[in-house]
């Protein structure tokens with residue numbers, strides 16, 4: 001027994017080192033760059049001041065050139081556009097500011113002809129109050145009565161008989177302020193809305209609502225979309241019990257942020273909903289072997305998001321690198337490790353460093369770190385979700401609501417080449433467009449744009465596709481070092497001086513193990529004074545100016561003859577994240593066996 005255990009443990013240990021358990025070919029999305037487009041702000045093709053489908057179609061070559069795998073377009077459904085397009089009046093048609101359905105089909109087909117995938121935003125939680133379903137529901141029409149969440153007033157009898165002021169069913173609040181219950185005079189009941197009054201929540205406890213949503217998905221998938229990004233998923237279900245939510249601080253005013261949302265978010269039924277949609281998408285896959293992905297938006301904790309994975313979402317968006325910023329290298333490391341080591345077997349890591357709901361990172365960290373943050377975003381394994389304009393270093397404008405959604409800066413002409421409109425674009429353009437724009441940056445080899453492209457190219461290497469990730473933090477939590485490595489292939493090391501005030505001096509050989517003595521510079525940011533193609537020695541002192549970012553390689557790509565690279569075996573190795581995960585699991589298993597049997 002004793003020896004058998006030792007034998008088993010040894011086999012396991014050997015296995016940990018080799019790291020090549022069998023697996024499948026990488027699917028199209030597993031090492032993808034997903035480029036988020038806010039369509040109103042990307043490119044206006046007809047001079048009305050608002051971006052549109054034809055504008056996006058015009059710019060697809062630019063997007064392909066960035067190394068992007070898929071574009072994700074934020075909501076473009078028929079809508080009065082009172083809430084950024086999240087206020088849908090018809091899920092089966094497009095908002096005409098963006099063009100016609102044919103324009104969308106043209107965008108889709110042109111993208112596919114360039115091998116670019118298209119992901120559609122999907123907003124199941126609520127509709128506009130102008131949606132025909134809501135109008136019918138408000139009239140209590142038989143089939144639609146239950147499509148939304150309607151409740152009597154606490155004093156319903158008194159309201160009906162004596163015209164008393166209706167009292168809300170409970171203390172639930174709207175995210176943007178006020179009670180989540182709005183009285184409807186026709187129906188003489190309250191309806192529930194989690195965000196704002198004009199966005200009533202759909203009732204997912206009604207089977208017909210599920211049918212409607214499946215119908216919507218079928219429709220768009222038949223049209224050709226490659227995946228959905230499900231918006232506000234944690235808000236989809238509410239508890240059936242209408243109990244008050246616990247107040248966090250009794251001394252503070254009642255508002256959304258002073259309630260513990262045990263009844264209005266993250267209800268368990270959401271996992272079944274993901275499974276339901278997974279089955280639907282997989283039905284299509286059966287016939288054409290093409291994976292349609294589910295990306296989710298849910299600012300939930302990891303134990304919940306990991307259950308999204310197991311329920312069938314490929315990309316439960318990881319917002320932990322984005323939330324709040326103020327991240328130091330230690331914070332990034334903690335969040336990255338926490339995800340990679342705990343996510344379920346077979347899952348793929350993903351990251352997002354900026355999006356339409358948050359301050360753009362140059363506005364937070366300063367321009368010194370634009371290259372650094374773009375590099376970080378592209379260096380991490382798995383899926384990198386990037387935001388339009390990030391590649392040229394766009395910053396927030398002073399607009400209160402649309403600060404991170406200003407028009408894309410294409411050139412230095414009037415209106416930044418976004419529109420030829422003689423009146424103003426729908427929202428102000430950032431004044432820095434004169435120098436920070438695609439055309440100008442294209443010409444400058446050291447620009448943010450060209451830096452971005454150089455790093456996105458690395459993602460085509462086997463090292464980036466399947467390699468592991470190692471992290472080192474130097475100089476008092478200021479210098480962040482990420483290494484992507486793969487046996488038999490060249491390794492890449494990214495160094496970012498996240499200190500934007502002081503130059504940091506580092507000698508790599510003192511602090512990072514497993515590096516070759518001589519490394520080649522793949523690229524250095526403009527503020528770094530390091531130039532592509534030059535070599536450095538890991539034993540020399542390097543001066544990293546504030547924000548300086550460099551990528552180094554041991555460049556053994558053609559000289560490594562000792563390890564034969566067989567296409568079929570490399571394809572059957574797992575993604576880096578899976579490898580890391582499996583390694584950590586096996587190490588734990590070894591430790592467990594050792595403890596149990598007192599070996």
Ligand SMILES: *[C@@H]1O[C@H](CO)[C@@H](O)[C@H](O)[C@H]1NC(C)=O
Pocket residue numbers: 045046047420421422
């Ligand atoms: C802007 O471009 C559109 C489409 O090419 C064209 O129809 C329109 O006349 C142009 N407007 C101006 C003011 O140049």
Ligand SMILES: *[C@@H]1O[C@H](CO)[C@@H](O)[C@H](O)[C@H]1NC(C)=O
Pocket residue numbers: 140145187188189
């Ligand atoms: C809605 O219609 C149903 C069936 O006709 C009826 O039972 C119910 O009382 C009505 N509800 C309201 C709020 O009018």
Ligand SMILES: *[C@@H]1O[C@H](CO)[C@@H](O)[C@H](O)[C@H]1NC(C)=O
Pocket residue numbers: 266301302303304
């Ligand atoms: C995540 O949230 C759920 C529900 O609110 C809670 O039960 C769980 O303990 C949380 N997990 C972590 C790791 O915070």
Ligand SMILES: *[C@@H]1O[C@H](CO)[C@@H](O)[C@H](O)[C@H]1NC(C)=O
Pocket residue numbers: 475476
């Ligand atoms: C690191 O920071 C601590 C506290 O801020 C300081 O005392 C120490 O000198 C620093 N070390 C280096 C190497 O900069």
Ligand SMILES: *[C@@H]1O[C@H](CO)[C@@H](O)[C@H](O)[C@H]1NC(C)=O
Pocket residue numbers: 499500501
């Ligand atoms: C850099 O300088 C700014 C402004 O003076 C200051 O707020 C910040 O704390 C400094 N950061 C470091 C890492 O010293």
Ligand SMILES: *[C@@H]1O[C@H](CO)[C@@H](O)[C@H](O)[C@H]1NC(C)=O
Pocket residue numbers: 485486487488489490491513514516554556560
């Ligand atoms: C890449 O890094 C790994 C792990 O740090 C190391 O074992 C390997 O020798 C490196 N590969 C090359 C080609 O230098």
Ligand SMILES: CC(=O)N[C@H]1CO[C@H](CO)[C@@H](O)[C@@H]1O
Pocket residue numbers: 083084086087195196199231232297357
């Ligand atoms: C998570 C979230 O809030 N998503 C969207 C839901 O709808 C509201 C209201 O339009 C949007 O503001 C949010 O971005």
Ligand SMILES: [Ca+2]
Pocket residue numbers: 044045046047048049050051052097
């Ligand atoms: Ca337009």
Ligand SMILES: [Ca+2]
Pocket residue numbers: 125194201202235236237238
């Ligand atoms: Ca809901």
